[in-house]
Amino acid sequence: MLETQSPTTGAPSGSDGAVVRFDGVTKIYRGGGGVRNLTLNVQPGEVFGFLGPNGAGKTTTIRLLLDLIRPSAGTISVFGGDSRRDSVEIRRRVGYLPGDLALYEQLSARDVLSHFAHLRGGPEWSQIHSLATTLELDLDRPIRSLSRGTRQKVGIVAALMGEPDLLVLDEPTSGLDPLVQRQVHDMLRAAATAGRSVFLSSHVLSEVAQVADRVGLIRDGELVTVERVLDLRQRAAHLIDVRLRQEPSRDAFASLPGVTVCTVSGRDVHLEVTGDLRPVVSAIAASDLEDLSVREPSLEEVFLSFYDNAS
Amino acid sequence: MTTPPELQVDAGPTRLRTIFARALREERGALIGWTIGIVAFCLVMLAMYPTVHGNAGFSKLLDAYPEALRKLFQLQDYTTGAGYLRTEVFSFVAPLLLTLFAVLWGSDLTAGEEERRTIDLLLANPISRRRFVSEKWLALVVGTIVIAAALEGALGALGPLFKLHVAWSALTAAVLGSWLFAVAFGTFALALGATTGRRGIARGVTTTIALASYLLATFSQLVSWLRPVRNLSLWQHTLGVDPLGTGFHWWRLGLVVAVTLVFGAFALWSFDRRDLAT
Numbered sequence: 328m329l330e331t332q333s334p335t336t337g338a339p340s341g342s343d344g345a346v347v348r349f350d351g352v353t354k355i356y357r358g359g360g361g362v363r364n365l366t367l368n369v370q371p372g373e374v375f376g377f378l379g380p381n382g383a384g385k386t387t388t389i390r391l392l393l394d395l396i397r398p399s400a401g402t403i404s405v406f407g408g409d410s411r412r413d414s415v416e417i418r419r420r421v422g423y424l425p426g427d428l429a430l431y432e433q434l435s436a437r438d439v440l441s442h443f444a445h446l447r448g449g450p451e452w453s454q455i456h457s458l459a460t461t462l463e464l465d466l467d468r469p470i471r472s473l474s475r476g477t478r479q480k481v482g483i484v485a486a487l488m489g490e491p492d493l494l495v496l497d498e499p500t501s502g503l504d505p506l507v508q509r510q511v512h513d514m515l516r517a518a519a520t521a522g523r524s525v526f527l528s529s530h531v532l533s534e535v536a537q538v539a540d541r542v543g544l545i546r547d548g549e550l551v552t553v554e555r556v557l558d559l560r561q562r563a564a565h566l567i568d569v570r571l572r573q574e575p576s577r578d579a580f581a582s583l584p585g586v587t588v589c590t591v592s593g594r595d596v597h598l599e600v601t602g603d604l605r606p607v608v609s610a611i612a613a614s615d616l617e618d619l620s621v622r623e624p625s626l627e628e629v630f631l632s633f634y635d636n637a638s
Numbered sequence: 639m640t641t642p643p644e645l646q647v648d649a650g651p652t653r654l655r656t657i658f659a660r661a662l663r664e665e666r667g668a669l670i671g672w673t674i675g676i677v678a679f680c681l682v683m684l685a686m687y688p689t690v691h692g693n694a695g696f697s698k699l700l701d702a703y704p705e706a707l708r709k710l711f712q713l714q715d716y717t718t719g720a721g722y723l724r725t726e727v728f729s730f731v732a733p734l735l736l737t738l739f740a741v742l743w744g745s746d747l748t749a750g751e752e753e754r755r756t757i758d759l760l761l762a763n764p765i766s767r768r769r770f771v772s773e774k775w776l777a778l779v780v781g782t783i784v785i786a787a788a789l790e791g792a793l794g795a796l797g798p799l800f801k802l803h804v805a806w807s808a809l810t811a812a813v814l815g816s817w818l819f820a821v822a823f824g825t826f827a828l829a830l831g832a833t834t835g836r837r838g839i840a841r842g843v844t845t846t847i848a849l850a851s852y853l854l855a856t857f858s859q860l861v862s863w864l865r866p867v868r869n870l871s872l873w874q875h876t877l878g879v880d881p882l883g884t885g886f887h888w889w890r891l892g893l894v895v896a897v898t899l900v901f902g903a904f905a906l907w908s909f910d911r912r913d914l915a916t
Contacts, residue, residue, distance in 0.1 A: 390758070390914075393758075393761070393762055394761075395757075395758060395761060395913070395914045395915075396913040396914065397913060414766075415764045415765065415766050416764070418761075418762060418763060418764045419764035421762065422762075423758075423759065423762035425755075425758040425759055425762075427755055427758070428759070429754055429755035429756045429758070429759070430756065430759070431660070431664065431756055432754075433664055434654075434660075434663075434664075435652075437649070437651070437652055438652050438654055440651075441651035441652045441653070441654055442652075442654040442655075442660055443759075443763055444651060445651075445654065445655040445656070446656075446657070446760075446763040446764070446765055447763055447764060448764075452648075452650050452651045455651075456648050467649075482759070485759065
């Protein structure tokens with residue numbers, strides 16, 4: 328049975344509070360590919376980013392969750408219900424955007440969204456209309472005449488309408504221009520703030536890092552690691568290059584708190600700093616400074632270096 | 639100048655409340671086309687009838703044909719209205735046109751959505767796979783009724799303009815037989831499409847079996863060793879028993895309905911247990 332919605336957040340909870348729980352899930356295709364022994368969970372009010380290269384098993388995981396395909400081993404529970412047995416009830420509370428989005432070519436966006444709204448037995452048209460207005464989506468052109476980005480907008484409205492408790496989005500911003508990507512990210516953050524959960528996949532960490540609370544890395548069908556984005560950010564070293572007017576003493580900077588790497592060559596100093604920047608900045612300010620640059624490595628580099636260290 | 643969004647009048651949602659409604663809507667163009675085609679075919683056949691009707695020369699000519707040929711082409715009473723329709727309309731072309739339409743559509747009902755990948759988004763909605771298949775099947779039944787009704791209407795209503803008179807009940811028996819044959823194979827194509835997810839397989843296999851069914855029933859009139867197995871042919875039960883001349887054969891029609899329901903049940907069962915379009 329599905330557990331009932333909690334009245335305060337609108338967010339549902341399973342026995343341990345997780346909205347989605349994969350437990351030892353395996354799905355292998357005949358031609359290879361699939362996922363192996365996947366265990367993960369998504370919490371209420373959380374944006375979970377699922378990161379991996381194409382073909383790593385992200386779409387397989389998502390289609391398993393929606394009961395479009397069935398696991399060969401393991402169990403998947405959503406809202407505390409079984410992904411297969413309780414599938415219809417689960418899908419009533421899930422908004423889904425497929426990675427390989429296909430819409431009914433002969434119909435207009437208005438037809439498609441009306442159709443799904445009727446099938447969901449619910450969302451008010453005014454809400455659909457306001458989502459479409461926000462994304463500047465023209466509802467009355469036939470799908471076959473729409474560009475990829477515009478189709479993606481139709482898919483996003485279809486997923487978000489009715490404010491489902493769980494959003495499952497496969498590469499949601501692919502094909503969208505940066506401005507719209509940002510709008511979509513804002514919508515997802517707003518959904519999470521309202522206590523709903525988001526499970527989104529991407530092959531770009533920078534995107535996931537912008538919206539997700541936690542990131543799971545999947546490679547060749549196996550979940551490699553799950554990290555909090557906040558932890559990743561704290562781990563991220565700042566790369567600081569300083570040029571002074573005269574050569575500094577060898578250990579002027581090396582002994583400062585947070586400095587992990589310090590190389591001095593002539594008047595140039597290269598520092599890598601994690602954590603609090605203030606001691607280093609103060610020291611630099613007090614020195615005879617000629618030039619300064621501060622760079623933050625991409626989270627991709629951090630994440631991957633972390634993964635490489637961990638393995 | 640563009641109108642600010644808050645001043646725009648929005649047309650609101652459209653209908654398309656069910657998968658059934660959308661299936662018919664998407665097939666609308668094809669339905670109209672096939673209906674026009676079948677009515678046009680009827681008109682051509684009716685227009686030629688006055689040259690045959692009561693033509694003693696024709697009767698003599700046909701009597702001179704070998705019996706085998708007369709049976710094969712169902713040439714008995716060719717110069718009467720019912721006999722003419724049996725030969726020219728119901729012996730092959732009209733039932734098979736209706737069947738071809740049903741097979742093409744039936745194979746597309748679920749497998750088409752899988753091949754076009756629209757199924758993912760559709761089944762993200764809270765509807766069971768069984769409901770999806772059932773509504774699609776219902777659309778097939780209703781859509782073929784439209785074409786069958788056009789067939790009956792064209793022959794029954796326009797026939798008298800060409801001096802072709804045939805009892806409505808006899809005509810209805812023949813059209814009902816054609817329709818049941820078409821729906822049976824349309825459902826079979828749906829079941830194969832639901833099992834394999836591939837339209838091509840569903841179409842190829844179903845068309846072959848439907849043709850074999852026609853050939854078995856027809857040639858069993860000539861080839862005695864085929865006679866014991868001709869009841870395996872759905873054509874035999876629907877059109878092989880000359881519904882225009884002998885009316886409704888209820889147990890045979892009931893048998894075809896039962897077989898169709900078995901195909902439908904198989905479609906529900908096999909679609910429910912599969913991985914979709916992987």
